Amino acid sequence: MxxxxxxxxxxxxxxxxxxxxxxxxxxxxxxxxxxxxxxxxxxxxxxxxxxxxxxxxxxxxxxxxxxxxxxxxxxxxxxxxxxxxxxxxxxxxxxxxxxxxxxxxxxxxxxxxxxxxxxxxxxxxxxxxxxxxxxxxxxxxxxxxxxxxxxxxxxxxxxxxxxxxxxNGEKTHPPHAIYNESGYDYEIGGDFSDINGQEMLKRATIIAVAGRHNILYIGPAGTGKSMIASRIPAIMPIMSMEERLETSRIYSVCGMLDADKPLLKKRPYRNPHHSISPNALVGGGIKPKPGEISLANHGVLFLDELAEFKRETLEILRQPMEEGRVSISRLMGSYVFPADFMLIAATNPCKCGFYPDRNRCNCNINQIKHYLGKISKPLLDRIDICVETRLLNYDELRKHGSGQKSTEIRKIVENARIIQNERFKNDGILFNSQMDKKLVDIYCTLSKKDEEFLKDIYESRSMSVRSVHKILKVARTSADIDKSEQICRRHICEAISYRSLEEKYWGGIMR
Ligand SMILES: [Zn+2]
Missing domain, CATH: 3.30.230.10 (Ribosomal Protein S5; domain 2)
Structure with missing residues (x-):
């Protein structure tokens, strides 16, 4: 039969x-x-x-x-x-x-x-x-x-x-109760107000999250780089149902969902070790499985000690970062995994970690060049903000919980996102970081005086065109946080301060 x-x-x-x-x-x-x-x-x-x-x-x-x-x-x-x-x-x-x-x-x-x-x-x-x-x-x-x-x-x-x-109808069996998430909490982890001092680092991070700019922290070990990175999911907007379902499905096929919490509530935070293989980072294998970048979907991928990652591991990130997904082709079909994440990277400025503090750092220029040169240029091109972290002084160290709370910062981020949604509603993008040259020309206009100011900087520092675009995009986000329609001098100066550092490290000594 x-x-x-x-x-x-x-x-x-x-x-x-x-x-x-x-x-x-x-x-x-x-x-x-x-x-x-x-x-x-x-x-x-x-x-x-x-x-x-x-x-x-x-x-x-x-x-x-x-x-x-x-x-x-x-x-x-x-x-x-x-x-x-x-x-x-x-x-x-x-x-x-x-x-x-x-x-x-x-x-x-x-x-x-x-x-x-x-x-x-x-x-x-x-x-x-x-x-x-x-x-x-x-x-x-x-x-x-x-x-x-x-x-x-x-x-x-x-x-x-x-x-x-x-x-066979010999026994009855009721369906499982409809999913109900009351009773499972938001469990954010640490709060932003736990971080002492580091005002510039915090401000740069808020801008990065608000405009979904990728960010690089550079500075010695023990300056709170991973502490701040792990708190970023909590200042991102609350996940929409669509985002939760998409990301939960990735965890589901990996067998990583809790039996009693089948829908992710918190944005993911993934921080793979620098020894990770390219396959484990972006996904792959004979039977393709999602990698870390897919597990970080709609959340944060934190790459600590960026210079220690193998070059080929970082190179492979470029395409998914551009497309927000990974495509893997196999004989039996083609697999697509979502991978729409915000990249937070951190690195020491040199092998010992203390450059440019010459009292502590004995690395010579060639050693520093070699160390930073391991980070690929195309990857750096996709990072809009670069900010220095420094060791705290004693007073800062002893101050407790004085800063803004995660929930307050999330409000600021959400407001800036609303402005961006409104601005880009007919452009097919969501964030300032996604603007191409054409959109930068439309939405990042400057006053005549500020145009002259930026021109001077561009010429005197022999910046690249790409750098100027990044400055304008970050200045746009800074202005959005201030709820300012016009990009003002202070927004430009702030954006430049996040670039000049990259130039100091990758421009100056690397030339
Ligand atoms: Zn050193």
Missing amino acids: LSKVYSAGLLGIDGFIVCCETDVGSGLPQTVLIGYLASEVREAADRVRTAIKNSGYLLSPKKIVINLSPADIKKESCNFDLPIALSILSSYGIIKTEAFNGCIFAGELSLSGKLLSIKGTLSIAIAAKKAGFKKLYVPSANASEGSVIEGIECFGIEDLNSLVSVL
Whole structure:
């Protein structure tokens, strides 16, 4: 008898519907699985037969043929164990076929027949709802994730036996409660007011977040670079539902979501070590998986000790930074992972970390050049703000919690973002940092006097055209924070101060 059960697989972070057909007939007793399968799916034959036997169902020896379609997409993961088991049982007449109407199933089986948790339930639920299914059956551990999506009922199942009783109407099983996040807190982590002193660093960071400019901190170890970076997600605007769903799906396919907190509430903060491989940073592998930059989607990627990263690791960041996503091509298809993140980078100015303090730093100019030269120029081109961090003096060190709180700063950032949304509503971008030359010409006009001022600086410092554009974009954000329509001299001066440093390090000594 022929039977049909629906399931879903994953391609990147997107779910796709899979139909599992089983035919049981006469012939040499064996189980044949076909349909462009990865090795773990082919192994399902033995796993599923044993799970069925240990769940107490005796199957007479027959030839069982199972086909998973569509045939042109490779089926990976153990999600298909459950639909395969159900279609076999149905072919033997143990489950009524009409029980499968409007239902979709995903789950891995242990040899005892228990259901084991799977990855990507969120994406599966989205795909299932889109395809018109009404009921989704997944392992209990994944049920709260499946219940996030409205319009499809999600059922958490313990083992094969109990599911068969439910499908045959011998037992009732209520759907998992609809997702409700009251009772789980915002858990921001440390507050901005914990940071003593470092006013310039804080101000530069607020501007960077407000205009979504990438930023580089440069200075000795122990000056609070990572302390401030880790607090940045808390001053970014609250995540929209769309952003939360997209980012949660990435965590879901990586198996990194908490069973009881299936939707990320906090913007991600990722700080991979400098020894990370290019694949782990941007994603990849034989079966492509999201990398750190995708895990930082809609949040912060903090690269500490930037000069210690391998050059090829940093080079590979360029394209995703431009596009806000990573595309990975493989024989079996092309994978796209979102990677829309804000880059915070930090570096020591030299190997010992104390340049330009010549009382402590003994590095010679060639050593400093070599150290900073390891950071690729194209990456620096994508960083708008560069700011120096310094060691605190004693008074600053002893002052406690005097600065602005994260919630206050977030308000400032949100207001600046509203101005930008309004400004760019017909331009297809969201932030000042995304302006191209044409938009800079439109939105960053200066008074005649200020134009002369910037021209002087451009000529006297022999700046690059790119530098001038960055100055104008950062000045635009600084003015937005001040709610000033016009970019004034103080905004330009502030923006220049974040550039002159980069020139001091990468312009002056590197020339
Ligand atoms: Zn040094």
